[in-house]
Amino acid sequence: MTDTLHPAAPLSDRVAGQSWDTLADSLDAYGSALTGPLLTPAECHALTTLFDEPGLFRTTVDMARHRFGSGTYRYFTHDLPGQVSEPREAFYPRLLPLARAWAGRLGKPAPWPDGLAEWVAMCHEAGQGKSAQILLRYGPGDWNALHRDIFGDLLFPLQVVVGLDAPGVDYTGGEFLMTEQRPRAQSRGSSTTLPQGHGLVFTTRDRPVRGVRGWSAGPMRHGVSTVRSAQRHTLGLVFHDAA
Template sequence: MTTTTRLAGPVTGRVADTDWTALTDELDEHGHALTGRVLTPAECRAIAALYDEPGRFRSTVDMARHRFGSGQYRYFTHDLPDPVRELREAFYPRLLPVAWDWAGKLGKPAPWPDDLGEWLEMCHEAGQDRSAQILLRYGPGDWNALHRDVFGDMLFPLQVVIGLDAPGTDYTGGEFLMTEQRPRAQSRGSSTTLPQGHGLVFTTRDRPVATKRGWSNGPMRHGVSTVRSGRRHTLGLVFHDAA
């Protein structure tokens, strides 16, 4: 039986309904921020069910084998399911102003054009031509080591993870973790419980941090705490392709 995964309503409107002023302030302050609901529970279940359709993916990664943690994830092919493609296209223009602002504060290039397709063509011309959209599955005892999803020199500074299962009902544990290496100070950590159907926008690599001498790089890493029970699926939206 074919799984229907198309959204019931315009995803662009759902993403737009997030308070982007407040979300941007939260990103500037902490390097991560929750969106409003962008997927219904039924849509979340439909996307999670795609994990069992291997033809939709270019590769599967066993995290324990690579010492990334424990659990599995799969990279979609470029033939993305409609909800994944629509979500990515809806988030990109909302995140662009933050990306440009952060690049300016850090004195870095801001190569990202208004059009996502144009940016992805630039990635492909630089040798980053593999899809980086990811579907993750965790079971009891699984976890994800702290890391950064860089994939090459062509980098977008923000990405989004969307919870596909209900915390406390479908699974326990599995909080989204972030650590920030602060200038001349100990690292700071945070954890976020990801509500079903909501997105978490977070820093891919570095964010600007205000210091007495101006703006400084704040390197950040992300991971997932140990899942204690049940099964946890998430959808990862990355706005650059992989080498």
């Protein structure tokens, strides 16, 4: 996919137009993969302004209060704006084959149906009825502790974060961090600068790692390094709901 976006193109087409074989290879190797552009700067700005519309959200979390880091995030209600629901619905079928492949390698169940709506209904039936779609805002000195987004027994193994501001222009610092716990060895870390309008697909919990005795789960966590200046906004797309 080129770096030129056509704003009139449906978000589903932009997601479909990504280099999915390359993304899958990166997810297999590292547990994360950076997409090409998904949103224009104007579309990113429109999403950041939603943060100041409290009626769109079911709850607001002060990260420092809960010792999650520092910053603020808000969970959307189930009445999602189109610019949130459309890319989520478009990503699910593209990520589903990899989710099933990972489950097969690890010898785990793959409960995910072909349709996102059916999967969300399964979450609700299991007592996970809260929207997990999230809009985050970080200011100077804010950061996000390493964690995993597991909200109940049912989870989808991949999720997406979309950068809504331009690094080095709108803010400094704030790299996306991942660590991988390796068996009988020190953890391995990585950092990704998230370009405006691009997405990062990454593992919710772990990735399959091939060893001499076959496949095992490599636990992974993600977070955000300290923002040094101005504000950083991101959109988080999660494919399971919360208890």
